[in-house]
Amino acid sequence: MSLPGWKQLPIGAVILTPGSSVEYKTGEWRTLRPEIDQEKCIRCRTCWMYCPEGAIQEVEEPYKTKTGREFKLTYKVDYDYCKGCGICANECPVKAITMVEEVI
Amino acid sequence: MSKPLTVWDLPREEYLAPGHRMCQGCGAAIAFRHILKATGKDVIITMPTSCGEITSTVYPHTAWRVPWIHVAFENAAAVASGIAAGIEALKRKGFIPKDKDIKVVAIGGDGGTFDIGFQALSGTLERGDNVLYICYDNEAYMNTGIQRSGATPLGAWTTTTPVGKVWRGEWRPKKRKDLIAVAIAHNVPYAATANPAFPVDLYMKVKKALSIKGPKVIHVLSPCVPGWRIEPEKSVEVGKLAVLTGMWINYEYENGTYRVTTPVPKRKPVREYLRLQGRFRHLTDEEIKKIQELVDAEVARINKLVGKEVIGPVEG
């Protein structure tokens, strides 16, 4: 890939696109992947709150557990960015998140 | 006092984009996310040179979804003052709408705050400039590879306070420089400590600080995976233990009144905080005892400032 020349680049190294780091997929750093057991998850927001990447997504997606508990929200891991630190699993009060080895 | 906030008060909006290159399990990254949730979009952030600065803005990528500027290492407070002055002047002259409330926040590391940026910070605070200065404190120069700073605690191993036959980690025998006391000595209206293991508390403090005109300081403990020699999944746990052992006290100062925002009726021994971290692995019982004494003294001091025993004795 050829990079832009000095004439193409905005002057002064100003980055004009906010949040352009989304192009940089840090998910490749991961050796362990968190998996959320939606059956066990109590939707307490803890993993979302503590994720250093903001890679736990809180989505308006209803979920009904096998035992009939209904939730309006679902938490999902954005594996494009999750670095696999494991804070979510460590902090989950109901141990609904398991760190699973990435298999290449 | 309004009713305490809960985790559900944290806005879903993320102004720190993923794709930043902060370390796995970085405490500062958690802090940055919640600081930005509290500032909202109408803010200008300035950062001095720091690990969080370089890892969040590698050209052409920026993790910041709000306006942001880095200038140098020792001058974040000064740059913030300039931004605030510019906004003020441009508002007066009609270039920026008068009713537009743009907050100015500097976020510096401990090196950029306690050491090299100290003079500029003092200037900003004494002039009364309308900025919020946040120090994220990982207790050493982590950007350059874990060198001792003015914020490195007693006993901590760093690459410049190594453990050898003569040296046993950082040897300053007293409590480190008290940033909040320094801020209060400048007669600031608001100063607080916070910790990313308690994001709601951090969020509340940033919100409150921004509602007050004048200079404000928030000192945030920032667990550091490589620098503290901890496992990446443990940074929040370590942050919590810092509070539960009294190594770190979440409190705020507002117009002469101190308030502990995370009371700890029964403290855990500091050993529990220290043993999770490789940087303290070499400490002997005697050395740990010395640290415990420093913590006990600080807890007593804060309790006295608050006027009651909000942090209790060590249990067991």
Added chain:
Amino acid sequence: MGKVLPLGGNYAVAYAVKACDVDVITAYPISPQTTIVERLSEFVANGELNAEFLHVESEHTALSVAIGAAAVGARTYSATCSQGLALMNELLYIMSYIRLPMVLTIVNRALSAPINIWNDHSDFMSVNDSGWIMMMSASNQEAYDEILLGYRIAEDPRVLLPVITSMDGYIQSHVVEPVEIVSDEEAISFAPKRRSWVTLDPDKPVTMGPVGDPSYYFEFRRQLWEAMKESRKVFDEATEEFAKRFGRKYSAIETYMLEDAEVAIVGMGSFMGTIKAFVDRARRDGVKVGALRVKLYRPFPSEDIARALSNVKLVGVMDRALMPGSAAGGHLHHEVAFALRQAGLETKTIGFIAGLGGRLLTMDNVKQMVNVLINYKDKTVKELPKEPIFIGVRE
């Protein structure tokens, strides 16, 4: 025709800064700059200038504040010299790289040590590769006019570089001369507030000052070269327009009796007035000597200088700063010699180092330099002194 006031250089500059309606002023006291910001403080205190004035605790902070203010789009001003400029040093490079405009006045003073508050050009020259446009005046009127030119050039969208204006400490800063001041309306009309650069704005968030790794850093430095080059055109346009509006014509260089000169002295700053007076006197005695004053130092007017000196046999370049251990001895000599060589000229040069730390410069010193030039004018390059000649130092 504006109002003529008797003004020291510092006060003259303060009047110009006021006329340009700056938004943010930030400075730290240092002799002999201080009376600029004293006068500006009075303007703000009296409501004559609507600006934020920040009393900072160091020059480092002064320029940091300026960068912050310029980054949100404010027209910003500061003044300093000597150690203050040295303390600003790292930020000078940063501001030009981020491409933020401002005007900074240097009231030229020697650098320590020994500590010395008197005039030479060692502070000015010490920042000559910082990416700032740099001008040096020779009169208080010119010091005043440089502020207006400075904002117009700095904020031109083709440039977007900070500008250093300067004058000689005490000799200009504290000596009163008649200065014609223009009205605020005229100043703003000449140097309008264009706010032509990208700013920190929550409605359009940008990131300034990111990490430039080896795959990008070089490109931004390359841009700086181009901006500097572009600024020369803008300088010429601005001085042209200035002459039309205010009747005073400035050029990158000022030449004096060079048409038939065999030898010439090249220098900068207020002492060039004495040199011109000497030229008049020497001409009466039949000595074919001329003079050249460099006003615009960055971008360096190489071609103008080469053109002006193309028929001169030997040029003495007077530096009021020293580059110890260097090939040329002084910064200006280095630049002039290279400019002549690049133009393919035979013109030879000798470097003079003079007037360091406020050492008085006199007609006799000029005579001494001109005598040296006359002695060497018909010698070959190989026969010329290999080191700079120190004028006015005790052996």
